[in-house]
Amino acid sequence: MATIKPFKGIRPPKQYVEQVESRPYDVLDSDEARAEAGDNPMSLYRIIKPEINFEPGTSEYDPRVYEKAAENFQMFQDKGWLVQDDKEQYYIYAQTMNGKTQYGLVVGAFVNDYLTGVIKKHELTRRDKEEDRMKHVRVNNANIEPVFFAYPDNKVLNDLIMRYAQTEPEYDFIAPIDGFGHKLWVISDDNDIKTITDEFAKMPALYIADGHHRSAAAALVGAEKAQQNPNHRGDEEYNYFMAVCFQASQLTILDYNRVVKDLNGLTSEQFLEALRKNFDVEDMGTDIYKPAKLHEFSLYLDQHWFKLTAKDGTYDNNDPIGVLDVDISSRLILDEILKIGDLRSSNRIDFVGGLRGLEELKRRVDNGEMRAALALYPVSMQQIMDIADSGKIMPPKATWFEPKLRSGLVIHKLV
Secondary structure, eight states: OOOOEEEOOOEOOOGHHHHOOOGGGGGGGGHHHHHHTTTTTOOOOHHOOOOOOSOOTTTTOHHHHHHHHHHHHHHHHHTSSSOOOSOOOEEEEEEEETTTEEEEEEEEEHHHHHTSSSSESSSSOOOHHHHHHHHHHHHHEEEEEEEEEEEEEOHHHHHHHHHHHOOOOOOEETTTTTEEEEEEEEOHHHHHHHHHHHHHOOSSOEEEEEHHHHHHHHHHHHHHHHOOOOOSSOOSSGGGGEEEEEEEEGOOOOEEEESSOTTTTEEEEEEHHHTTTTTTEEEEEESSOOSSSSTEEEETTEEEEEEEEEESSSSSSTOOOTSSSSHHHHHIIIITTTOOOOOOOOOOTTEGGGHHHHHHHHHHHHHSSSEEEEEEEOHHHHHHHHHHHHHHOOOOOEEEEEOOBBBBOEEEEEE
């Protein structure tokens, strides 16, 4: 069962939140972070993308960069741009995108739950990326950015959250970069805190939605600190890491699409003929065509959109991986026809998050950068949970959650 705890969040005073808050570290590059931070000394990018404090071209893995992150984190606290709450409490974080609002609980997740599989993952992690985030957690002795969890729908928690949602939030702003709304409430009432803790204790599992590398890094640093402490008790703050937990049914998963640089030596006609072995292929004309259901794909080739429908027998409904459209397309198109086997390392393929729309696929093909594009129907949260429950791992680049969590609203110290 899931173990969580409240914590004394470090966060900006209300008047500073819009100067501090930022996008997550991994959705933009150093130049973009430098541009967004501009001349704002309070930007969280100065902690989570600390290479921007150095000359352009400085490696984000330079030892000086990690040291600067810690120096700036302390400076933010010294200047009062980040202040620690006096009491251990939970927080509600609401995001609004396109008129739809989802409500998350900001909690301290238990390191041991990650290590024992109560916190379930659906993606592989890369050790180099884990190590980068581990260095960041170590040097700051804090989880500066949260990870993104899902939990099974829970009426008690939903009722509690909706009660707070009728009150004045602590923070309420619209992020200028995307126009999405963000609100935060503080839960300091002892009875409500106990209710949240008790309801999570009834849950057999939590599910990582987004942030596999941050989850791994936070848990591994916590375990490392436990091992290094000869007087370890188990209730120290480093036994927990910061997560925002959303009800599974509220989450929006967008399509995560593919663009390829070549057809593996085939002409367009040969490629379409090869597709007909496993797909019904229909020319939909020049207007953008978006997949309407599972096992349906859109191909953009030679300024035409084609509907591809996977034939019966090309997937197994009883296999939580084999039934996924990302697996079908990887096996039967990218691997079998185009000979792109390893999606993580091939330079013949790129991936486009669904928020950019199918117009972005069309643009990248029309300008000659790419030869063809493939649009997929989004994976569902239920599919993700089924795969995590089965202990299997999803194919690479399968999910794109939106909106992304804003960073800097709450920070969790490990001491």
